[in-house]
Amino acid sequence: AQSVTQLDSQVPVFEEAPVELRCNYSSSVSVYLFWYVQYPNQGLQLLLKYLSGSTLVKGINGFEAEFNKSQTSFHLRKPSVHISDTAEYFCAVRTLSTDKLIFGTGTRLQVFP
């Protein structure tokens, strides 16, 4: 079975500072990996996804993530955050053999002026 661990429940950061949100997964087979963002009282929006190929994936809003198979990680990064990036971020994983996504518990990113 697959599982996802988001190590930080909250990450406070000042505006224009870099940020990294950590995600580790567990799986005995190859996986697809995703990051979603959720603004208050809204649904989830896909930020980026890793399916295959280049391990560095670029997404919307200036975010990027790097797939590291040896460390089973898929950390999300942004070189300079804005106040508008304040939201909940979810990492998710699925395998080819299932129609279901397995989500982490989320990381709340709080950007301060």
Add this chain to the structure above:
Amino acid sequence: SQTIHQWPATLVQPVGSPLSLECTVEGTSNPNLYWYRQAAGRGLQLLFYSVGIGQISSEVPQNLSASRPQDRQFILSSKKLLLSDSGFYLCAWAPDRGYYEQYFGPGTRLTVT
């Protein structure tokens, strides 16, 4: 393009009352459909998913049920609500093949009093 709708947006119901939440998808056919619950401060819990009309898989035993009376309609119901049913309910869809990610609706905030 495809769009997903959920209603109502917010709902306040007393304990013991019935529940019906609706989700519809436009612009696609035979989608996979999903119901998630997001409790305060917690991640997403998959409740039900459906790969076709009348085909429902339950992930977590509870007093909720789901139905899919039409191809692009997914309904979440309860005969008697519990306080623990409070939360943010999200519907999601995915194409029935050749897809990787899910697309989420705007959600329904349910408060059971």
